[in-house]
Amino acid sequence: MLQILSITTPIFILIGLGFLSARGGLISREQVRGMGAVVINFALPALVLKAVSENPIGEVFNWQYLTAYGLGSLTVFCLGLLASRTLRREPLDSSAIAALGMANSNSGFVGYPIVAMTLGATAAIGLALNMVVENLLIIPLALALAEAGRQEGSALSVARETLKRLARSPLIIAMAIGLPLALLELRLPAVPARVVEMLATASAPLALFVIGGSLYGLRLSGMQGEIGMIAFGKLILHPLAVLLIFSLLPDVDPALMAAGVLFASAPMLSIYPILGQRFGVDGRCAAALLLTTVASFVTISTLLGFVAPSP
Template sequence: MLQILSITTPIFILIGLGFFAVRFNVISREQIRGLGSFVITFALPALVLKALSNNSFQEVMNWQYMLAYTAGSLAVYLLGLLFALRLRREPLTTGAITALGMAVSNSGFVGYPIVAMLLGPAAAIGLALNMLVENLLIIPLSLILAEAGRQQGSTAKVLGETAKRLARTPLILAMLTGLLLSLLEVRLPAIPGKVVEMLASASAPVALFVIGGSLYGLKLNGLFAELRMIAIGKLILHPLAVFLLFSLLPDVDPVLMVAGVMFASSPMLSIYPIFGQRFGVEGRCAAALLFTTLMSFFSISLLIGVMKPHL
C-alpha cells in the first residue's frame, strides 16, 4: 500500500499545490492559463517528439496498443452515448458531450505523470499513441455528433474545421515530426536535442500544477447522480474496456498493457468544460471534471495495486 501511495500521493500533492496557489492568490487564473499554454504548446510536444524520435518506428507504432486503446475507447464512447440517449433521454448534442467525458482521458496532464512514475520511458510512447486516438478519432467524432444534434453545419464543414485545428496543433506537429524522424532513423542534433529534453522534463510537474489551479472555483451544483455515471464510465469502464481488449490480443507486451490501462483510468481531459461551453453544458462538464478528478485519487491508487502483478 505504501508503494502505491508513493506513486499517487506526489501526483495529487502537486495538484493540491496548484489548487491552493490559486485559492490564496499566490498565482492568478490568468497565470494558470499561461502555464497551461506553456505545457500544451512547448512541454508536451517536446516530450512526444523526444519519445518518438528516440525509438524505432516499429517500437513506436505498436499495433496491439493502438487497436486495444482505440477499440476500448470507442466502445466506452458508444456505451456512454447509448446511456445518455436511451436512459437519460438527452438530446444528441449533450449526449455526445456526455460520452466524450467517459472516453477521452487527460493523457498529458494526469495520465503521463502517473504512468511515467510507474513504468518510465514507456509512458511517453503511450502518450503519443493516445494523442493520435483521441485527437484523430474520439474528439472529432464527438464534435460531429454534437453539431449534428444542433443541426448546424454539415459533416464536411465540421471535419474541415477539425482538420484545420489539428493542423495547427503543436502536439500533432510534434507527433508527425517525431514519427518521420523515427521512420528515417534520424536523431536530433545535440543542442536542439538538449532543448527538447529540458522542455520535456518540465511537462509533468507543471501540468499537474495547472490541473489543480484549474479546478479551483468549480462547483458540483447538486448533480451527483449524473456526475456519478460519468465518473463510473471514465474511471472504471474505460480502463476495464482497454484491459479486456488487450486480453484478447496475442503476445501483448505487459508494460504497454499496463500503460494503456493506466492512461484510460485518468480523469477526462482538462478542456472538457470548454467543449461543453460550445454546446451550452459547460456547468455540468466543469462539475464532472472536478468530481471525477477527486474520485480518481482512490480509483487510480486501487488500479495500480491491481495492475502491479502484470508487470
C-alpha cells in the same frame, strides 16, 4: 500499499499545491491558463517529439496498443452516448459531450505523470499512441456528433474545421516531425535535442500543478446523476474496456498493457469544460471534471495495486 502511495501521493500533492495556490491568491486564473498553454503548446509536444523520434517506428505504432486503446475508448464512447440518449433522454449534442468525458483521458496532464512514475520510459510511447487515438478518433467523433445534434453546418464543413484544428495542434505537429526522424533513424542536433529534453522534463510537474489550479472554483451542485454517470464511465468502464480488449490480443507487451490501462484510468481532459461550453453544458462538464479528478485518487491508487511492478 506504501509503494502505491509513493507513486500517487507526490502526484496529488502537486495537484493540491496548484489548487491551494489558486485559492490563496498566489496565482490567478489567467496565470493558470498561461501555464496550461505552456504545457499544451511546448512541454507536451516536446515530450511527444522525443518519444516518437528516439524509439523504433515499430514501438511508436504498436498495433496491439492502438487496437486495445482505440477500440476500448470507442466502446465506452458508444455506451456513454447510448446511456445518455436512452436513460437520461439527453439531446444528441449534450450526449456526445457526456460520452467524450467517459472515453477521453487527460493523458498528458495526469496519465503521463502516473505512468512515468510507475513504468518509466514506456509512458512516453503510450502518450504518443494516445495522441493518435484521442486527437484523430475520439475528440473529432464527439465534436462531429455534437455539431450534428445542433444541426449547424454540413458533415463536410464539420470535417473540414476538425482537420484545420488538428493541423494547428502542436501535439500533432510534434508527431509529424518525429515520425520522419524515426523512419529515417535520424536524431535531432545536440542543441535542439537538449531544448526538447528540458521542455519534456518540465511537462509532468507543471501539468499537475495546472490541473490543481484549474479545479479551484468548480462546484458540484444539482447535477449528481449526470456527473456520476460520466465519472463512473471514465474511472471504471474505460480502464476495464481497455483491459478486456488487451486480454483478447496476442503477444501483448505487459508494460504497454499496464500503461494503456493506467492511461484509461485518468480523469478526462482538462479542457473538457471548454469543449462543452459551445453546447451549453460547460457547468456540467466542470462539475464532472472536479468529481472525477478527486475520485481518481482512490480508483488509481486501487488500480496501481494490481499493475505496479514489484519492488
